[in-house]
Amino acid sequence: MTDDEIRKACEKAxxxxxxxxxxxxxxxxxxxxxxxxxxGGKKGLYGVVERGTFAVIMPLHADGRVTLVQQFRYPVGKRLWEFPMGTWETRPDADATELALGELREETGLRAGELIHAGTLYQGAGYSNQMGHVFLARNLVRGDAEREETEADMRTRDIPLAEFDRMIADGEMTCMVTLAAYAQIRGRGLL
Known part of the structure; x- marks a missing residue:
C-alpha cells in the first residue's frame, strides 16, 4: 500500500x-x-518506523538441506541464524523476485533455478510499515557470495531440514522473520 492508501485506511477505520x-x-x-x-475519541501519538520492502528466502537443496546465514545483529547484541534476507535501500522500487534472487546470491552465493513466492508478511505491524515477500528457492547452484562490507562477518551453514526443526523446538532459532517465513512456506504446503 502507498502512504496515501494507508492514511485513507486509517481514516476509514x-x-x-x-x-x-x-x-x-x-x-x-x-x-x-x-x-x-x-x-474512541482519545488523543494519542503514534511513532511509525518506515523501512523499505524486504525479501526473505528459504533456500532448499534437492537433498533436503536448508541454507542459513548467521550474522551479528547489533540491536540485540547477538549472532543469529536466519534465512537470507534483505532490502535494497538504493532501489526501493525493485521487483520482489529480483530482490530475492539478488539477496540470495549476495549473502550465500546460491543461484536459484526456481523461486516460488509464498506470500507477504509485516515485520512489526505494531510499530513499522515494513513489508516483506517470502520465497522458497529450489534447484540451487552454488557460486561465490557477493557480500557488502557490512556483511563481512556473515557465515553460512547447510543443515538438514530436521536439524532446522530441532533448532526451532530447542529455542535456538529466534529470528521472527525466519520463523514466520517458514510457517508460511509450510502452511502453504510447499515443503
Whole structure:
C-alpha cells in the first residue's frame, strides 16, 4: 500500500490524523510521528518506523538441506541464524523476485533455478510499515557470495531440514522473520 492508501485506511477505520511529521531519517530507516485521535475519541501519538520492502528466502537443496546465514545483529547484541534476507535501500522500487534472487546470491552465493513466492508478511505491524515477500528457492547452484562490507562477518551453514526443526523446538532459532517465513512456506504446503 502507498502512504496515501494507508492514511485513507486509517481514516476509514475511525482515526483522525491531526499531524504527521518525519522526526528522524537515515539511508535505511525513517521515523514518523503522527498525532492522532483514536476512534474512541482519545488523543494519542503514534511513532511509525518506515523501512523499505524486504525479501526473505528459504533456500532448499534437492537433498533436503536448508541454507542459513548467521550474522551479528547489533540491536540485540547477538549472532543469529536466519534465512537470507534483505532490502535494497538504493532501489526501493525493485521487483520482489529480483530482490530475492539478488539477496540470495549476495549473502550465500546460491543461484536459484526456481523461486516460488509464498506470500507477504509485516515485520512489526505494531510499530513499522515494513513489508516483506517470502520465497522458497529450489534447484540451487552454488557460486561465490557477493557480500557488502557490512556483511563481512556473515557465515553460512547447510543443515538438514530436521536439524532446522530441532533448532526451532530447542529455542535456538529466534529470528521472527525466519520463523514466520517458514510457517508460511509450510502452511502453504510447499515443503
Amino acid at each position: 475511525g482515526y483522525q490524523i491531526l499531524s504527521s511529521e518525519r522526526v528522524y531519517e537515515n539511508p535505511w530507516t525513517a521515523v514518523r510521528e503522527d498525532k492522532i485521535i483514536h476512534p
